[in-house]
Amino acid sequence: MTDIRRTVLWVVFTMSLVLLWDGWQKHNGQPSMFSPPAPKVAAVAPAGPNGATAVPSAANALPGAQAGMAAVAAPAAALAGEKVHIKTDVLDVTLDTLGGDVTRVELPKYLSGPEPGLFDPILQAVGIKPKPVNAQAPIVLLDSAGQSYKAQSGLIGSQGEALPTHNTLMSVQAGERELKDGANELSVRMESAEQGGVKYIKTFTFKRGDYVIGVKHEIVNVGAAALTPQVYVQLVRNGTAGPGGTAFTSTFTGPALYTDKAKFQKVEFKDIDKGKVEIDKSADNGWVAMVQHYFASAWLHNDAAPREFFINKVKGAVPEQYAVGMVFTLPAVAAGATASHQDQLFVGPQEENKLAALAPGLELVKDYGIFAILAKPLFWLLEKLHAMLGNWGWAIIALVVLLKIAFYWLNASAYKSMAKMKAVGPKVQAMRERLKDKPAEMQQEMMRIYREEKVNPIGGCLPIFLQMPFFMGLYWVLLSTVEMRGAPWLGWIVDLSAKDPYFILPLLMTASSLFQVWLNPTPPDPMQAKMMWFMPLAFSFMFFVFPSGLVLYWLTNNILSIAQQWFINKRLGVQG
Numbered sequence: 001m002t003d004i005r006r007t008v009l010w011v012v013f014t015m016s017l018v019l020l021w022d023g024w025q026k027h028n029g030q031p032s033m034f035s036p037p038a039p040k041v042a043a044v045a046p047a048g049p050n051g052a053t054a055v056p057s058a059a060n061a062l063p064g065a066q067a068g069m070a071a072v073a074a075p076a077a078a079l080a081g082e083k084v085h086i087k088t089d090v091l092d093v094t095l096d097t098l099g100g101d102v103t104r105v106e107l108p109k110y111l112s113g114p115e116p117g118l119f120d121p122i123l124q125a126v127g128i129k130p131k132p133v134n135a136q137a138p139i140v141l142l143d144s145a146g147q148s149y150k151a152q153s154g155l156i157g158s159q160g161e162a163l164p165t166h167n168t169l170m171s172v173q174a175g176e177r178e179l180k181d182g183a184n185e186l187s188v189r190m191e192s193a194e195q196g197g198v199k200y201i202k203t204f205t206f207k208r209g210d211y212v213i214g215v216k217h218e219i220v221n222v223g224a225a226a227l228t229p230q231v232y233v234q235l236v237r238n239g240t241a242g243p244g245g246t247a248f249t250s251t252f253t254g255p256a257l258y259t260d261k262a263k264f265q266k267v268e269f270k271d272i273d274k275g276k277v278e279i280d281k282s283a284d285n286g287w288v289a290m291v292q293h294y295f296a297s298a299w300l301h302n303d304a305a306p307r308e309f310f311i312n313k314v315k316g317a318v319p320e321q322y323a324v325g326m327v328f329t330l331p332a333v334a335a336g337a338t339a340s341h342q343d344q345l346f347v348g349p350q351e352e353n354k355l356a357a358l359a360p361g362l363e364l365v366k367d368y369g370i371f372a373i374l375a376k377p378l379f380w381l382l383e384k385l386h387a388m389l390g391n392w393g394w395a396i397i398a399l400v401v402l403l404k405i406a407f408y409w410l411n412a413s414a415y416k417s418m419a420k421m422k423a424v425g426p427k428v429q430a431m432r433e434r435l436k437d438k439p440a441e442m443q444q445e446m447m448r449i450y451r452e453e454k455v456n457p458i459g460g461c462l463p464i465f466l467q468m469p470f471f472m473g474l475y476w477v478l479l480s481t482v483e484m485r486g487a488p489w490l491g492w493i494v495d496l497s498a499k500d501p502y503f504i505l506p507l508l509m510t511a512s513s514l515f516q517v518w519l520n521p522t523p524p525d526p527m528q529a530k531m532m533w534f535m536p537l538a539f540s541f542m543f544f545v546f547p548s549g550l551v552l553y554w555l556t557n558n559i560l561s562i563a564q565q566w567f568i569n570k571r572l573g574v575q576g
Helices: 004-027 120-125 269-273 352-358 369-389 392-406 408-423 425-434 439-452 462-480 504-519 526-543 548-571
Strands: 083-087 092-096 101-112 137-143 150-157 170-172 185-192 198-207 212-221 229-237 254-259 263-266 287-291 295-300 307-313 322-329 338-349
Touching (some): 101 338, 137 295, 137 338, 150 198, 150 212, 150 338, 229 287, 254 307, 254 322, 338 352, 369 392, 392 462, 392 548, 425 439, 462 548, 526 548
Antiparallel strands (some): 092 101, 185 198, 212 338, 229 322, 254 263, 287 295, 307 322
């Protein structure tokens, strides 16, 4: 009988390479082997009559036919709005008076841009300032110029009235534009001219240390008759993936929504293109979001109020854009009266505990994939360890140690089986040489040896498979935890979410994997034996581009596995 355990591991290795290669292809914009290519996105928008970029109609992004709402006509010529720059300690926001859109949001506490040069840490240590080209800039999450990614809101008349929308030019009230020292709140007020018998007022409220922007909508009925307005909020962006992820791992980018009934739903851009969007279109609770690796934006309205949800493609938009949003029907507003509606716009990092406090289910935008049931408790434990140790790198190491303790006896069983396999290896090899021309008899003799020596060929494999979901869950925790961005560990590791600048951890990882092969029993088949030495080398090139936090996790696991297997081999008298 051939070594079943080796065969199974070889199959796992092969499939891992295929999946990792597919992830690499998707990361670099190439089509996946398992899904059709993403739609191509045009780079330049057509110009309007005055040379300005055309603005898509709000009707294209709203479920007008389904909700019984009249279409909102786009202006004959695109108008130019004033850009209003707002700065707080955690947000750098650009508002546009054309519709009161949020068109750009920078997160100054989260840096992006080129990685530090290979020798930058050495230069800094000796007092030499690296070249400015390596300076990092803040993450830009919303960006109307780059990703056509913006947050919009406006009004629709339930009886077809042409009310102010995100195409309506508004005036901005003078006031502070930067949150001053000692101040905790800053407000910006925009007001439209009368349109359809309505004046529309938006007030944006920014708070210190808060990624949530309060958005108050006021509808002033200056007409002679009552009306029933509808307020819509939406997030619009193109279909390209946001920054983040690893070179081999594809993370979700796209719209999502949540209701108490249907729970969390995320929708792929390709499903929108195919018209395969199946969502609950109405509820009296819930929120909508645009999700990408590490970050998200979301429109929130936590008060119980009927609302309609929509996810669709913006017709005629170039480049292609997708919208997700909600529509609220307000009570009738009498002539001369004013109605108000309050929403919240979140734009920031996926900090799980803070998201959970903002709205029910909002923490689910942090995508753990199919391993969420294991990943969430693992993150909870990792966070507790970080609170005690004060460093995410040491917290990762401590978590791996705890997992090793939890699985000690299961691992011990596997390592005992491998030690016995290594001990009987010479006997099996001699038998194979003796019966190499009699395969049937060789199989029977191999089974007899295993039976007499009480060796189970697959005994070392089952414990590995039982633990694999836990380690995959931990992998996704480390991959999706935004707190790792910019988090240092030790010495040269200044960012656990970035690759090791000197490749020290990947080299140690490769060495530890090769040492594990030496500790394991040598397969009787010479070709299998060569492949077992080749596997760590094949895997190692991926670790050279993995975030250092992930490499630290695997390296720690390898070192503890080596220590346990070495101890068991010595106790059983198995020589290297």
